[in-house]
Amino acid sequence: MRKKNKIPPEEAAPETAESRKEMPGKPCPNGEGPQIICSLKGPFTVIDLEDFRDHEGKPIPVNPVMPLCRCGYSKNKPFCDGSHVEAKFSGEKAPDRVKDRVREYKGKEITILDNRGVCAHDMACINLLPSVFSRGRRPWIDPDGADVEDIIKTIEKCPSGALSYRIGDKLYKDLDRSPAITVAKDGPLEVVGWVTLKDDMDSEPESEEHYTLCRCGKSRNKPFCDGSHLN
Numbered sequence: 013m014r015k016k017n018k019i020p021p022e023e024a025a026p027e028t029a030e031s032r033k034e035m036p037g038k039p040c041p042n043g044e045g046p047q048i049i050c051s052l053k054g055p056f057t058v059i060d061l062e063d064f065r066d067h068e069g070k071p072i073p074v075n076p077v078m079p080l081c082r083c084g085y086s087k088n089k090p091f092c093d094g095s096h097v098e099a100k101f102s103g104e105k106a107p108d109r110v111k112d113r114v115r116e117y118k119g120k121e122i123t124i125l126d127n128r129g130v131c132a133h134d135m136a137c138i139n140l141l142p143s144v145f146s147r148g149r150r151p152w153i154d155p156d157g158a159d160v161e162d163i164i165k166t167i168e169k170c171p172s173g174a175l176s177y178r179i180g181d182k183l184y185k186d187l188d189r190s191p192a193i194t195v196a197k198d199g200p201l202e203v204v205g206w207v208t209l210k211d212d213m214d215s216e217p218e219s220e221e222h223y224t225l226c227r228c229g230k231s232r233n234k235p236f237c238d239g240s241h242l243n
Contacts, residue, residue: 045060045191045206045207045208046058046059046060046061046062046191046205046207046208047059047060047207047208047209047210048203048207048208048209048210048225049210049211050082050103050209050210050211050212050213050215050235051103051212052102052103052104052212052213053096053101053102053103054079054092054096054101055079055080055081055082055083055092055096056079056080056081056082056092056201056225056227056235057077057078057079057080058077058078058079058080058193059076059077059078060076061074061078061191061192061193061207062074062191063190063191063192063193063205064078064192064193064195065192065193065194065195066194066195067194067195067196067197067199069194072090072195078091079091079092080092080201080227081093081095081096081227082096082101082103082225082226082227082229082234082235083095083096083099083101083229084227084228084229084230085098085099085101085229089227090195090201090227099229101229103212103213103234103235104213104234105213105215105232105233105234106232106233108232109129109232109233109238110128110129110131110232110233110238111129112127112129112130112218113127113128113129114126114127114218115127115128116178117151117153117154117155118155119154119155119156120155120156121155121156121160121179122155122160122163122164122177122178122179123155123177123178123179124144124153124155124163124167124175124176124177125175125176125177125178125183125185126153126174126175127173127174127218128174129174129218129233129238130172130173130174130217130218130223130224130233130236130238131172131174131238131239132171132172132174132199132200132224132236132237132238132239133238133239133242134170134171134172134199134224136166136169136170136171137166137167137169137170137175140165140166140169141157141158141162141163141166143157143158144157144158144163144166145166160179163177164177164184168187171196171200171202171222171223171224172218172222172223172224172236172237173185173217173218173219173221173222173223173224174218176218176219185218185219185221186206186219186220186221186222187204187221187222188221189204189205189221189222190205191204191205191206191207192204192205193207195227196224198241199224199237199241200224200225200226200227200228200237200241201224201225201227202222202224203222203223203224203225204221204222205221205222206220206221209223209235211235215234215235215236217236223236224236224237225237226238226240226241228240228241230243
């Protein structure tokens, strides 16, 4: 099993801002490093990001401060062109959204955790490991349906952070990656590498290391993607 670089915070050695600077896959507690600022009626403002890519993995030129479209109406996607003003965009969450709730599916060797509230419906889990993840079955997760190593590999493909796992008493929900944002094809912004999210509504991702942000303007759980772009 791959457990390296996934030590839960309570078991890790104390870290300082200086030590985190030496580890590009870790956030700085004083707010240094890339940030995404969400204003209720405006774009995503991305600050100090160096790695920005399209769905093919090709680099997109960056600026120290970049406004990115989240209303879905910009004619210059992924960048904001001010269309949210005319569209009267609002980043409020819908009252009938799927609420944040972590469910546990306990198996013999691994417990799989799932938060439907932040799922972007990327389908990676279902496509890669249908013996464990199946929409046509209740419960939809069978933690004994495949080798533990294959389950871990599949969970690590989840871009939204909805899936995580526990082995014994240890919870694993974050990876160690450098800060980056990928613009998914006809989908959300896929954020990795501990990019700090600051939101007017105090929204917090399930995993601080990786999460997906809505850029179609239709999500009921803004700023996070809920798969509404698929409809």
